[in-house]
């Protein structure tokens with residue numbers, strides 16, 4: 001049997017994905033972005049073509065769609081749709097967050113699940129890739145409504161997860177409050193205290209230190225590694241950060257701890273600029289405690305201001321860290337950042353930079369870290385939470401943060417080494433895709449056609 005060339009093989013796989021997933025633009029975008037970089041890997045490994053690795057990798061092992069009926073505070077029955085896409089378990093149990101946001105659909109969940117496979121491989125933590133969520137919008141809901149929704153969601157999800165099967169965590173709209181309600185319902189329904197079934201738990205009942213901080217801290221550690229490789233550092237640099245949720249808050253905190261100055265934060269209503277550096281405690285109070293709007297920051301902090309229309313990427317910064325959502329940094333934002341002298345872009349969010357913007361950064365020689373590598377600190381710390389649950393042990397903050405730092409250094413080095421090996425040193429997109437892919441492909445090959 002003669003094998004197709006890598007180029008022909010990649011186009012054929014992409015064609016199949018486009019045909020089968022016509023209504024899934026985000027998923028197609030994520031697959032295209034990976035496949036476009038894999039030709040040199042397949043040149044070196046024809047056995048991956050022969051083993052049908054890519055055809056299998058782009059098809060989730062299992063996709064679960066379910067009804068989530070619940071009753072709101074006025075007594076009205078509400079129905080949302082629940083999703084769990086179990087994408088690939090060659091390296092370990094499916095692992096990936098749950099997103100509760102009105103924009104959630106199968107395309108979004110599949111793109112996130114697909115990216116998660118490679119990200120999880122880069123952490124070297126032996127976890128597979130998956131993702132889930134619902135089009136439920138927690139914004140403006142009472143605590144009791146969020147609890148009833150989470151209980152209804154888990155009443156179905158319970159059939160498909162477990163510490164050795166599939167281990168969900170948080171994502172947009174799912175933080176420690178939601179994980180608490182989800183875990184409570186899992187425990188009630190199974191009559192088991194299976195701590196390792198969910199990560200991001202409360203610290204008093206199985207949660208790990210630094211899990212809350214991990215994604216944002218990790219993204220900044222990655223930026224520091226990239227900058228240090230070229231003799232620079234975060235210290236003394238201005239950073240523009242989008243979002244004001246879990247990832248953004250702790251990215252801002254770590255930038256300041258490393259001696260940089262984070263000057264922006266945003267939400268769906270607009271953004272704030274604080275030239276003196278964001279006051280992280282005030283930001284946490286507004287967003288984590290009061291669940292308020294970012295505009296309130298400007299009301300309370302003299303010297304800062306709120307911008308309702310416009311883009312956070314118009315603010316001058318040497319480091320940009322998009323931490324909100326997919327495709328939030330497009331060509332216009334990239335041009336504006338480039339004009340203002342950006343040196344490094346690190347994705348805290350998943351796929352926040354459009355393909356056009358990535359190209360502009362790479363052409364301009366800006367250091368660009370894709371989310372698969374740069375935001376892997378969250379899931380890596382989730383895996384540490386699973387190990388601590390299994391061992392019934394608990395690490396302190398310093399040990400956990402040091403371990404996160406080491407992991408991010410390894411992810412950086414592995415990614416950079418792969419970019420060198422496949423001919424484009426410093427192309428972290430190529431590096432992350434190829435290093436993650438080879439790890440998963442090898443495991444799939446050795447485990448046979450399943």
Ligand SMILES: NC(=O)c1ccc[n+]([C@@H]2O[C@H](COP(=O)([O-])OP(=O)(O)OC[C@H]3O[C@@H](n4cnc5c(N)ncnc54)[C@H](O)[C@@H]3O)[C@@H](O)[C@H]2O)c1
Pocket residue numbers: 170171172173174215243244245246247248266267268269323324325326348349350375376378379
């Ligand atoms: N939480 C994690 O550990 C983790 C890990 C890896 C990647 N991520 C990614 O990081 C990103 C943020 O996740 P998070 O956990 O911080 O969620 P979050 O719910 O805590 O915060 C999301 C933030 O993004 C903003 N946002 C969302 N949609 C927006 C929109 N359409 N326009 C403008 N702003 C918008 C929200 O206002 C909020 O500030 C997501 O892409 C997520 O997939 C999260």
